[in-house]
Amino acid sequence: MAKPKKTPRPKAQTPKGFADYFGSDVTERNAMLRAIGEVYHRYGFDALESSAVETVEALGKFLPDVDRPNEGVFAWQEEDGDWLALRYDMTAPLARVYAQHRNDLPNPYRRYTMGPVWRNEKPGPGRFRQFYQCDADTVGSASMGADAEICAMLSDTLEAVGINRGDYVIRINNRKVLNGVMEVAGIAGDDKEAERGIVLRAIDKLDRLGPVGVRALLGEGRKDDSGDFTDGAGLDDAQADVVMGFMDAKRDTGAATVARLRELVSGSDVGEAGVAELEEIAALLDAGGYGADRIEIDPSVVRGLGYYTGPVYEAELTFEIKDEKGRPRNFGSVAGGGRYDDLVKRFTGQEVPATGVSIGVDRLLAALRATGRIGSQDHGPVVVTVMDRDRMADYQTMVTELRRAGIRAEVYFGNPKNFGNQLKYADKRNSPIAIIAGTDEFARDVVQIKDLILGAKIAETATLEEWKGRPSQFEVPRADMLAKVQEILNG
Template sequence: MAKPKKTPRPKAQTPKGFADYFGKDVTERAEMLRTIAGVYHRYGFDALESSAVETVEALGKFLPDVDRPNEGVFAWQEEDGDWLALRYDMTAPLARVYAQHRNDLPNPYRRYTMGPVWRNEKPGPGRFRQFYQCDADTVGTASMAADAEICAMLADTLEAVGIQRGDYVIRLNNRKVLNGVMEVAGLSGDDKAVERGIVLRAIDKLDRLGPDGVRALLGAGRKDESGDFTVGAGLGEAEADTVMGFMEARQDTGAGTVKRLRSLVTGSAVGEKGVAELEEIAALLDAGGYGPDRIIIDPSVVRGLGYYTGPVYEAELTFEVTDEKGRPRNFGSVAGGGRYDDLVRRFTGQEVPATGISIGVDRLLAALRATGRSGAEAAGPVVVTVMDRDRMADYQAMVAELRNAGIRAEVYLGNPKNFGNQLKYADKRGSPIAIIEGGDEKERGVVQIKDLILGAKIAETATHEEWKDLPSQYEVPRDQMLAKVREILGQ
């Protein structure tokens, strides 16, 4: 009789493009999100949590090269034939929420939201399929003041989380200006929609690919380092020159850039309107004290998603970091957004103006860590060691007393036989204090309180004589345990 085949054990590995986040990572992210939410709230935005799952119809086809429902998004088909998908950003779900609840919402509606999004794309170094976004949007007003406010709020947010002025710049442009340039270049009309999409995505990759890489995408196409080939827009030399001229239109001053852009779109009504909107936003920002040290007009910013219809903006961190090969490079973009006046119309049939910003939470957190500014490392819990298993109730009473006083604490729940292992555990947890009460201490009504942080510092730097004057372990009466712990923790 043949032996039954053993079921192979599953591999304990994270799926490609996904990551596990442990205590410190989660704590730092939560602290940063609280800071961002504070800025958004100060600007008058309300919180919103929408579903992580939407119908594919509601999400729309705004990711690059999406020809099938499950290409670019994680999607599945229900028994009734409907396609559902994990959200790929926070903006498309907002359009559905606003269209569904617009009669109950204030107009304009200002909301912020935070959470994970999912994209079914090729993973790579630093490129994940699940990542956090933090968005703020204003729906229901066509005023350029809404766009100016979003840019100002983004600048305030970056500074609030620890990015110093001078280490970032917010770049502002207008898709209408680019549409005007493409009209002048002969790329308008429905029959040129595919080429326009390729051009938009190519320009959006200028920082990563450089002028030569972008020009290749404007022409026949480009092969990357892995051998993958991206089909280009197929523009001729003259057409490509016009687009490249637009990307190089930035001048030393905002006024100079606007003048150059106006010359490029002469004869295009949509292009001229876009230039006028840029001028208005720049004037509003200047009135609020947000000058070119924080926000500039930059024609190279177009944003990749297809739903932007007007002003677009991107926040770039300008300081240098070292890449995985030891080469210096600028950190790059951590946030982007723009105006999307057509998105809600898909549901209502009526144009509803809207504008907003999305912060790449993981990238911003990585930037703070790279500059040593995250500063949200949480202290581990006070660990109550176990010297006698039969006295677990005593140890639980200690922990309850500490917790009721607002102090993070836990009882060691491993094998208490080896006391050294308990201290090793406390060290691995980053614990500031270990509390010890053996049989002798119990009889005398005292506890030993070990200052693990001071002890580590003494072990690293102090001489023997200094060590004698700086004890890292204290014996105190049991009823004074809480007061001593508070003293050590500086509470």
């Protein structure tokens, strides 16, 4: 009789395109989200938490990864035949929420939301299938003031989380201007929708592919470093020249850029309307004190999603970092958005103007870490070690006293037999302090306090005179424990 096959153990590994986040990763993200939320709240936006699951019909077909049609979302079919999917961004769910509850919401409706989104895309280095977004949108206003406000708020937000002025720029364009350019180039009309989509995605890749790569995608297509070939838009040289001229329209001043754009779209009503909107946004931002050192007009900004109908904007960090091969490069985009006046119309049948921005939380966190603005001072909890198992109630009293004073603290709950292991645990937790008390200390009503921060410094620089006479462990009366811990932490 054959032996029954053993069921193989499951592999303990994260699925491709996903990641696990520990300790400081989560606390740093939460701190940043709080800072962003405070700016959004100050601008008058209300919080909204919508469902992570939407019907596929409600999400629509606006995914940026159109090379994988109908595979861009994580979806499943219900018993009743309906298809549901995890949200791929925060904007499509907002359109559904507004259409569903519009009679109960103020008009305009200003909301912000934070949370994970999921995209069933091909994973790669730095490209995950689950990531956090932080959005703010105004629904129900056609005023360019709403777009200008979003850009001003984005500028304030970047500075609030620690990006210095001069280390970022918010770039603004208008999809209507690009539509005017494509009209002049002869690729307007419903029969040219596929070509326009390729053109939009090609321009959106300018930073990554450069002018030569974009030009190839406007024509027959290009082969990437892996040998994969991407079909192009099939434009002839004259048409491609018009599009490339649009991308090269940025001048030294906003006024000069606008003048050049007006030349490029001459004869196109939609293009000229887009230029006028850019002028209005620039004037409003200038009135608020947001100059070109923070926000500028840049025709190269397109945004990949197909639902944008007017102004589009992107926040780029301009400082240099090193890539995985040690080469310097600009950090790049961390946020983007724009006006999408047709999205709610899918539900209501009536045009509802809307505009908004989305911050890539993980990208922004990576930027802050790369510049040392977070992550360097993240200490773990104070650890109360256990020398006498029969005194657990006393140890619990100590940790409660620390916690009530607002100090992060814990009692060691591992095997206390080997005291060295307790200190190794504290080191692994990046603990700033260890509290030590055994039978002798309890008898004398004292505790030993081990300053692990100072101890680490002494270990690194033990030969320096400056550390002599500064013990990293000392005894204090039990009644003074809290005050001494606070002194060290505030140190």
